[in-house]
Amino acid sequence: MKNNHQDPRGRGIYILPNLFTSASLFAGFFAIISAFNSHFVVAAICIYLAAIMDSLDGRVARLTHTESAFGAEYDSLADIVSFGVAPALIIYFWAVKYIDQFGWAIAFVYLACVALRLARFNTQLDDDSSVSKRYFTGLPCPAAAATIAGFVWLCNRSGYQVAEGWLIFFAAIITLYLSAMMVSNIKFRSFKDYDLKGKVVFTQAVIVVFIIAIIFIDPSITLFIIFMLYALSGSFAALFFKRRQKAQLEAMAKKDEALRQAE
Template sequence: MVGPFPPFEPHGGGGPRIREIPLRLIVPNLITVLAICAGLSGIRLAFEGRVETAVVMVLLAAFLDAVDGRVARMLKASSRFGAQMDSLADIVNFGVAPVLVLYAYLLDQAGAIGWIAALLFTIACALRLARFNVMLDDNDRPAWQTDYFVGVPAPAGAALVMLPVYLGFLGISPEGPVAIAACIYTLGIAFLLISRLPVYSGKSSGSRVRREFVMPLMLVVVLYALLLASFTWETMAVSAILYLVFLVFSMRAYQRRAAREEAEDDVE
């Protein structure tokens, strides 16, 4: 008997059909769906005036959307269906939800300029995600360049664009001049998303940690978590500012590496 719902095909209908789907194949997709729910709920909360809760929901959505792929790889549950779901969720959680929360909180005070800034950020995020998906199939790219993102990654852009909200929670009044400054800042983050700026990804460090660094790393992670829990908006604001500073060092490291690789090629 045919049920009311079509059967779940994690690999797009290719390969042998199985009667029962392992739970591990469903978990990553469930995380993606929960991320979308969190992002959309954040938008609703922002327009209802509950901005702090809205920001928490959007950050939660960005976190879940950033880890669902890693969970899929850990569980060996990667699928074509999950990849498509993740790509569609990215634009909501990284491109739409954060900037609409910012718009409801501050950008709307700049009138049409604020809405234009919000639209351009969303479009830039969509272009950034499309370019990332295309570059996955680029086999001609030198191996060392895979240690760098091309442009600020979308999850980082989502957290960065809400910096004016973090600062607002710390006492900066969201008034007219601040709204105009926030529009300029939003356009700047949009430009960083679609730029060719090399951003170190940390992939070369791998999944292993040297023994002497295990305890300090655990301590740093715990300290950051405690600061985030105790001084949430101060920690988020400082983290965003430090990330912007990190971009400068990342670009310089890329340039030095490129010069070294070019010199080695000339010697050969």
């Protein structure tokens, strides 16, 4: 006989991880409001807060065994706001709006690439064999958003005039580069293979403290450098691997040619 009484826990949602997701969504929303009011430094800081909250919700869900399909979907919807809409509007209102229709086109391309990146990531999760925990396929959208936020924060902190042509050019190039990296097949380290609950040697603990101290000395330049280097790391690694693979193929071809001549 079929039991019509369903477990009431199945109809609910887990509060704790979704609170972090809601905090990330709120930070992204506030970044949009700040961009509309030309408070670009506040908007950039909100993007970083959203990234921190986004990194915590999944970890909290795994640690408390409260993962759910609802949480995964909610996280993706929050990401499209915090790391898609918010950075696109920040870079548009801050810089690229000065190149007319090309400006909103660049902002839209970035937003569309974030949506495509999230859609591909969600579909890859259904096939565990196609996803390595050590690498992301394409640049993660929180890292792309953090790079844009760092660039805006750094330029405002340094007192550069937004209307300067070279600054608008670099803003457009960086935005398009990040957009291309998100939808590319280039591998980026995920750092998920590091066990944060495990023990570390004393030297590693000192290095972590040193890095935190450097970030707080001047967070605008330090955070931008960190995330910009991460965004470039995938391209350089792919180029290095391609050159090494080409060199190996050439060495094998020379070896085969030498064997044929010896015969």
